[in-house]
Amino acid sequence: MPYDKALGTFFIRCRIKIPHQxxxxxxxxxxxxxxxxxxxxxxxxxxxxxx
Known part of the structure; x- marks a missing residue:
């Protein structure tokens, strides 16, 4: 479960960083x-x- 939570925050961070990509x-x-x-x-x- 902590792995899924970390993966979710990583995915959200990637989604946020897309405009600056x-x-x-x-x-x-x-x-x-x-x-x-x-x-x-x-x-x-x-x-x-x-x-």
């Missing part, structure tokens, strides 16, 4: 893009400048 799902993608884009630009410049 797009921002939370885009945030790691945005952060990884901000971190990876300078590295990719650096590698791209090395590849282009390679004779």
């Amino acid at each position: 797009p921002f939370l799902s885009y945030l790691p993608i945005l952060l990884s893009f901000l971190v990876l884009s300078p590295i990719l630009v650096y590698i791209f410049n090395i590849v282009i400048s390679y004779p």
